[in-house]
Amino acid sequence: MAIAEDVKLGQGVQIHHPQLVNLYGCSIGDDTKIGSFVEIQKNARIGCRCKISSHTFVCEGVTIEDEVFVGHGVMFINDRYPRATLSGRLQTETDWTVIATRIRHRASIGSGAVIMCGVTIGTGALIGAGAVVTRDVPDYSIVMGVPAKVVGDTREKEWNL
Amino acid sequence: MAIAEDVKLGQGVQIHHPQLVNLYGCSIGDDTKIGSFVEIQKNARIGCRCKISSHTFVCEGVTIEDEVFVGHGVMFINDRYPRATLSGRLQTETDWTVIATRIRHRASIGSGAVIMCGVTIGTGALIGAGAVVTRDVPDYSIVMGVPAKVVGDTREKEWNL
Amino acid sequence: MAIAEDVKLGQGVQIHHPQLVNLYGCSIGDDTKIGSFVEIQKNARIGCRCKISSHTFVCEGVTIEDEVFVGHGVMFINDRYPRATLSGRLQTETDWTVIATRIRHRASIGSGAVIMCGVTIGTGALIGAGAVVTRDVPDYSIVMGVPAKVVGDTREKEWNL
Numbered sequence: 001m002a003i004a005e006d007v008k009l010g011q012g013v014q015i016h017h018p019q020l021v022n023l024y025g026c027s028i029g030d031d032t033k034i035g036s037f038v039e040i041q042k043n044a045r046i047g048c049r050c051k052i053s054s055h056t057f058v059c060e061g062v063t064i065e066d067e068v069f070v071g072h073g074v075m076f077i078n079d080r081y082p083r084a085t086l087s088g089r090l091q092t093e094t095d096w097t098v099i100a101t102r103i104r105h106r107a108s109i110g111s112g113a114v115i116m117c118g119v120t121i122g123t124g125a126l127i128g129a130g131a132v133v134t135r136d137v138p139d140y141s142i143v144m145g146v147p148a149k150v151v152g153d154t155r156e157k158e159w160n161l
Numbered sequence: 162m163a164i165a166e167d168v169k170l171g172q173g174v175q176i177h178h179p180q181l182v183n184l185y186g187c188s189i190g191d192d193t194k195i196g197s198f199v200e201i202q203k204n205a206r207i208g209c210r211c212k213i214s215s216h217t218f219v220c221e222g223v224t225i226e227d228e229v230f231v232g233h234g235v236m237f238i239n240d241r242y243p244r245a246t247l248s249g250r251l252q253t254e255t256d257w258t259v260i261a262t263r264i265r266h267r268a269s270i271g272s273g274a275v276i277m278c279g280v281t282i283g284t285g286a287l288i289g290a291g292a293v294v295t296r297d298v299p300d301y302s303i304v305m306g307v308p309a310k311v312v313g314d315t316r317e318k319e320w321n322l
Numbered sequence: 323m324a325i326a327e328d329v330k331l332g333q334g335v336q337i338h339h340p341q342l343v344n345l346y347g348c349s350i351g352d353d354t355k356i357g358s359f360v361e362i363q364k365n366a367r368i369g370c371r372c373k374i375s376s377h378t379f380v381c382e383g384v385t386i387e388d389e390v391f392v393g394h395g396v397m398f399i400n401d402r403y404p405r406a407t408l409s410g411r412l413q414t415e416t417d418w419t420v421i422a423t424r425i426r427h428r429a430s431i432g433s434g435a436v437i438m439c440g441v442t443i444g445t446g447a448l449i450g451a452g453a454v455v456t457r458d459v460p461d462y463s464i465v466m467g468v469p470a471k472v473v474g475d476t477r478e479k480e481w482n483l
Contacts, residue, residue, distance in 0.1 A: 129236070269404050
């Protein structure tokens with residue numbers, strides 16, 4: 001089991017295989033479901049009634065509001081120009097600044113998407129599977145591709161519940 | 162170990178690290194190899210003599226026929242417009258319809274590919290690494306890119322065994 | 323724990339969750355950090371002071387030199403035309419030739435990138451998140467996209483330390 005003692009778990013959080021996740025220093029809201037092979041780092045905040053699907057990585061600096069769907073194999077990022085070392089020694093936390101990312105209420109992120117740091121994904125937006133999101137996504141927008149571009153509006157879809 | 166009792170394993174299935182996979186309610190054909198960090202959901206069917214490589218997610222509704230190669234970190238999908246919630250409560254299985262996907266005999270799917278729901282990948286086809294497949298792939302076609310487009314035919318390659 | 327006895331671990335290698343990695347037959351240099359859900363195959367060589375982030379797959383034939391950053395969910399490849407079977411039986415190691423890949427000193431590979439086999443990524447180069455690298459990347463180049471193309475030079479950036 002790799003759920004650190006400092007994780008703040010809300011009521012009714014569902015983690016079917018606690019031995020197959022790696023959670024530390026994060027907070028998870030009520031009734032959220034976390035899939036297998038998920039890592040969530042310290043200072044990441046996940047809201048209530050979210051689904052965080054298998055194989056997804058949520059890094060420090062990411063805030064996910066309520067009722068957000070995150071697909072399988074989604075990668076969040078918090079550093080624009082990552083490096084392993086600084087002047088020949090391993091970088092430590094003091095060597096870089098975390099760039100924050102926010103996912104607003106009821107957004108959905110398709111499987112295999114990559115979310116660059118510093119962006120906000122708007123309320124009710126939909127990120128297509130495999131998209132690479134490099135800039136802000138307006139509320140209710142549907143985006144696709146590499147880099148992701150707006151292709152529609154979720155409010156015009158019958159499945160917008 | 163996260164191989165549920167309801168998994169139907171054929172003869173000679175190879176899973177080197179049973180404690181590092183998550184299989185439930187699925188069927189796996191004879192002599193198929195399953196890598197580490199693989200999740201296969203209920204009602205997914207994998208044929209005989211396949212290779213399902215590490216970090217891959219196979220969801221409900223996916224049928225993989227015999228002798229198929231699935232690379233590392235491949236993501237299958239069964240829901241076109243995923244949402245975490247319906248009217249403010251977590252979605253349950255009764256809230257959506259699984260859209261089926263089929264991978265025909267001897268196809269190969271490169272690592273990091275994302276396969277949208279509802280597609281059929283034809284016999285002997287080859288999906289390039291990192292491709293996002295959004296429509297049917299004809300038999301023996303080679304496809305690449307985001308979205309994936311046909312760039313060749315596997316029958317014209319000397320490695321078409 | 324899935325660190326095979328034949329793994330050559332340097333001094334000060336950091337693996338926080340040995341039970342959540344799969345390492346066999348590889349060598350890892352001094353002070354390198356390995357994240358969770360990482361698989362590194364036999365005959366892969368990782369240098370000193372590298373960071374290999376969570377969910378990454380490093381296959382046989384990959385050489386990563388010193389001080390390289392590898393992001394989360396990065397997939398390496400060693401076979402251009404993968405197949406599960408040969409003449410109806412599962413392929414074995416003797417049925418294919420590993421195509422080598424080399425990542426030179428101080429390069430950085432963004433999360434979700436896919437690295438095709440046979441390429442060399444040059445010293446100090448930066449691979450954008452989600453890129454699919456299909457050819458050699460010159461020293462200090464910044465590449466992005468699918469397929470990855472040169473968009474800049476890391477020596478012109480203030481963060482080139």
